Every structure is written in structure tokens, then in C-alpha cells.
Amino acid sequence: MLAKRIIPCLDVKGGRNVRGVKFSADQDAGDPVELATRYDAEGADELVFYDITASAEGRDIVSDLVRQVSEQVFIPLTVGGGIRTFDDVRQILKGSADKVSINSATVRTPEIINQSMESFGSQCIVAAVDALRRPAVEGEAPSWEIYVNGGRTATGIDAVAWVEELVDRGAGEVVLNSIDADGTRDGYDIELNRIVAERVEVPIVASGGCGTLGHIYDVLTEGQASAALAASIFHYEVFSIPQVKQYLAERDVVVRQYQG
Amino acid sequence: MIAVIDYGMGNLRSVEKAFHHLGFEAAITERPADLAEASHVVLPGDAAFGDAMAKLRDLGWEEAIRREVERGKPFLGICVGLQLMFATSEEMGQHTGMALLPGRSVRFPASERVPQIGWNQADIQRDSPLMAGVPDASFFYFVHSYYVEADEASDCVATTDYGLAYTSIAARDNVYGVQFHPEKSQKVGLRLLRNFAEMS
Numbered sequence: 001m002l003a004k005r006i007i008p009c010l011d012v013k014g015g016r017n018v019r020g021v022k023f024s025a026d027q028d029a030g031d032p033v034e035l036a037t038r039y040d041a042e043g044a045d046e047l048v049f050y051d052i053t054a055s056a057e058g059r060d061i062v063s064d065l066v067r068q069v070s071e072q073v074f075i076p077l078t079v080g081g082g083i084r085t086f087d088d089v090r091q092i093l094k095g096s097a098d099k100v101s102i103n104s105a106t107v108r109t110p111e112i113i114n115q116s117m118e119s120f121g122s123q124c125i126v127a128a129v130d131a132l133r134r135p136a137v138e139g140e141a142p143s144w145e146i147y148v149n150g151g152r153t154a155t156g157i158d159a160v161a162w163v164e165e166l167v168d169r170g171a172g173e174v175v176l177n178s179i180d181a182d183g184t185r186d187g188y189d190i191e192l193n194r195i196v197a198e199r200v201e202v203p204i205v206a207s208g209g210c211g212t213l214g215h216i217y218d219v220l221t222e223g224q225a226s227a228a229l230a231a232s233i234f235h236y237e238v239f240s241i242p243q244v245k246q247y248l249a250e251r252d253v254v255v256r257q258y259q260g
Numbered sequence: 261m262i263a264v265i266d267y268g269m270g271n272l273r274s275v276e277k278a279f280h281h282l283g284f285e286a287a288i289t290e291r292p293a294d295l296a297e298a299s300h301v302v303l304p305g306d307a308a309f310g311d312a313m314a315k316l317r318d319l320g321w322e323e324a325i326r327r328e329v330e331r332g333k334p335f336l337g338i339c340v341g342l343q344l345m346f347a348t349s350e351e352m353g354q355h356t357g358m359a360l361l362p363g364r365s366v367r368f369p370a371s372e373r374v375p376q377i378g379w380n381q382a383d384i385q386r387d388s389p390l391m392a393g394v395p396d397a398s399f400f401y402f403v404h405s406y407y408v409e410a411d412e413a414s415d416c417v418a419t420t421d422y423g424l425a426y427t428s429i430a431a432r433d434n435v436y437g438v439q440f441h442p443e444k445s446q447k448v449g450l451r452l453l454r455n456f457a458e459m460s
Contacts, residue, residue: 001380001381001421001422002376002378002379002380002402002422003378003379003380003399004378005378005379040446045378045379070274070277071277071281072281074274074278074281074443074444074445074446074449074450075401075444075445075446076401076441076444093271096273096274096277098271098274098444120306121270121306121307121308122375122405123306123375123377123403123404124271124306172375172377172403173375173377201373201374202373202374202375203373203375203377203378226373226377226378227378256379256399
């Protein structure tokens with residue numbers, strides 16, 4: 001049976017892994033290559049590297065890190081952060097990345113998804129979205145708004161409808177990040193994940209808010225996510241990947257147990 | 261020397277890197293004629309069947325592959341490479357493959373999330389040198405929307421469960437194919453690649 005995936009996420013700035021709370025202050029969280037190698041040894045199912053400087057220079061740094069990682073680590077590697085053009089996509093995939101994660105650019109130029117899919121195939125293209133819950137309105141269903149530029153700029157676009165469009169355009173997978181939850185360690189946005197997962201047929205990767213083992217369990221079951229992304233919880237060793245997988249396996253969630 | 265065919269489809273470098281990491285000589289090969297010098301042939305690929313087959317034909321790879329397969333060289337198809345080994349595919353139209361094995365590619369049923377992305381298990385159905393040292397029900401990394409139906413049961417080495425039990429590893433004589441990406445499947449994937457590289 002297909003396993004649920006546990007995916008550590010490394011935000012890279014200046015060649016270091018960093019972690020922030022709600023996209024604000026950055027704290028150093030270690031050497032990315034070391035972390036990547038350790039996570040692989042512990043049973044990470046994939047690794048994601050985001051260039052949080054979202055600059056061409058930052059992208060080169062991340063590309064080089066991923067190249068180093070790929071010499072030793074033989075699991076899927078995804079690169080994202082500041083991807084603006086089709087050419088950026090091509091450069092990243094020509095490097096050592098297996099997948100490219102595109103966020104703000106999909107809003108600016110949605111055709112980037114179609115074009116990238118046509119040239120490289122859906123399996124390489126991950127659409128990442130940042131969603132912020134709109135204030136609740138009596139009698140109305142909950143809704144979320146898409147933000148871009150690292151969660152800072154509102155777009156007015158409905159998140160659920162937007163994910164449907166991205167999938168129509170050819171995104172093979174969607175990383176759904178809750179801005180409200182991100183960095184809080186109070187749990188993923190279960191409702192957001194469930195609603196989106198019920199609307200589209202591609203796998204949804206939950207992102208933002210992981211604090212406990214139970215949060216991961218909840219988003220993979222009730223939240224219907226196919227995978228859970230987490231960062232600081234692993235980087236600061238609150239718990240480990242083997243602990244997560246053990247917890248999930250004990251509760252009958254199919255996971256790839258690490259075979260030494 | 262292991263030839264990794266470059267026909268413009270998919271990330272070949274990971275496959276080459278995996279063999280290098282294991283200590284085997286491997287090279288991305290751009291000319292069909294160069295297959296004559298190779299000891300092993302690998303056909304990778306992450307692409308739509310129709311596009312991939314068109315490239316294989318137009319660039320002269322299909323002929324070259326058949327020739328080397330007939331000479332008895334070990335051949336490994338990965339992902340769409342496996343699918344191209346079979347006779348037909350229904351992916352975005354009706355297409356014919358290399359027909360090294362009888363069977364076809366079919367889309368996953370609508371009951372499943374498509375593409376299948378992630379780690380799933382290969383349940384071994386019969387012995388194969390490709391699987392030496394690989395435990396039964398090991399997890400490998402898959403990303404695909406179509407699967408193969410092998411007409412000959414003996415061509416099926418392992419099945420995987422996703423809505424149904426489908427052939428994820430196929431083999432006959434010196435021809436092997438895997439639906440998953442061994443170069444992205446950590447230790448068991450590398451073991452499988454080593455087994456392939458050690459064949460003569």
C-alpha cells in the first residue's frame with residue numbers, strides 16, 4: 001500500500017538552514033547538507049529545500065547544496081523559492097533537483113505551470129500555495145485567501161478554487177501551507193487540508209503548524225493529506241523521523257519504516 | 261560500461277550518479293551507435309508514453325536497443341522505460357511501444373489519487389537476480405499515472421498494490437523493467453541497481 005510521506009523542509013539563507021516564525025525573524029538551524037544526510041539516514045521520504053532569499057544568487061546556493069546532497073542521498077529532492085520563469089524551472093531541473101516547487105510565480109504567470117508540465121512532465125512540478133483564513137462569516141463556509149511573496153501580499157484569490165486551477169493546468173502535486181499555522185507549532189490547518197484534498201485528485205502535502213506527533217497523525221488522517229512537511233520540529237529535535245513513523249505505524253497509518 | 265540513454269526525457273543524472281556512487285562505470289549516452297560498446301543498457305524516463313516512444317523511434321534508439329537486447333546485454337527500463345518495453349499504451353491516445361514483452365499500459369482507476377506519488381511496496385512473485393538481497397515488500401519510490409499489464413504471468417517479478425495489484429517489476433531473460441525509480445529509492449533501490457550492474 002502507498003505510504004504516507006514525512007518530508008523535512010529546509011529553508012536556506014546564505015548557505016545555512018534557518019527557521020522563522022510566521023515568516024519573520026530567522027534563526028540559524030544548522031548545516032543543510034549535514035541535516036539532509038541525517039534525515040535521509042533516519043528515514044525521511046523526501047527532502048525540500050527552499051531558498052528564502054528568493055534571489056538568483058540564493059537559487060545558485062541552494063542548487064549547489066542540493067548537488068552536494070545528491071552525491072550521498074538517494075531520495076527525491078525538491079527545490080523551491082523565488083522561481084520566477086520557465087528558464088528558472090529548467091535550470092533547477094537540469095541541476096540535481098527531482099522536483100521544482102513554484103509559488104508566487106503561479107499567480108503572476110499561471111502559464112508557467114502549463115509550460116513546465118509540457119516540457120518536463122507533471123511529476124516534476126509541485127505547486128506551492130500560502131493560504132490565510134478569511135475572517136469567519138456567520139452562516140458561510142470557511143474560506144481562505146492566497147498570499148504571495150512569502151505570505152506577505154494578499155491576492156484576493158480563493159485558495160480552494162486556486163488549487164483546482166493549478167491542478168487543471170498540470171501541477172502533479174500541491175503543497176498547501178497555512179499562513180495562520182506556520183511556525184506556531186499549534187497544529188496544521190486540518191479543515192483547509194481536508195477541503196482541498198476532497199476537491200482535487202492529486203496528492204496534497206500539508207505544510208505549516210506542526211508541533212506534536214498527534215498533529216501529523218491528524219493531518220494525514222482527518223486532513224486527508226498524502227504527506228506532511230515539517231521544519232523546526234525536526235531541526236530543533238523536538239522529535240525524530242523514526243519517532244513520527246513509529247507513532248503513525250502504531251495507529252495503523254502506512255509508513256515506510258526505515259530498513260537499516 | 262553502463263549506458264544510460266539520453267533521449268531528452270527525464271532526469272538521467274540521478275541514475276548515472278547512483279551507479280557511480282556504487283562504484284560502477286556509467287555514462288549518459290547520446291548516440292544509439294554507442295550502445296554497441298556498452299555492457300549494460302538503461303532506459304530511464306519521466307514522460308508521457310507517446311512523446312517518449314516518438315523520440316525513441318525518431319532518434320534511432322529503438323533499433324539500437326533491439327540489437328543489444330538480442331545480443332543478450334542486460335537491459336533495464338525505468339518508469340516510462342518499463343512501459344515502453346511493452347506493446348501498447350492508452351496514455352493520451354493509442355500508442356505502440358517496443359513490444360519486447362506482451363502487454364500494455366493502462367491508467368489507474370478513478371478511485372485512486374493520480375499520479376501515485378510516494379513509497380509503495382514491491383511484493384515479489386517469483387525469483388529474479390534483480391532482487392537478490394532485496395527483502396520482500398520493500399518500499400520503492402513511485403511517481404506515475406499509468407501502470408503495465410503483463411500478458412504473460414511469468415514476466416511479472418513483483419506486484420504493487422494501488423487500487424489493484426499491478427506489475428511493478430517485469431523481466432524476461434536479459435530484459436528488466438521497474439515502474440519505480442530505484443535511483444530515488446534509497447538503500448533498496450541502490451541494491452537493485454547494483455544487482456543489475458553485476459549481471460553479465
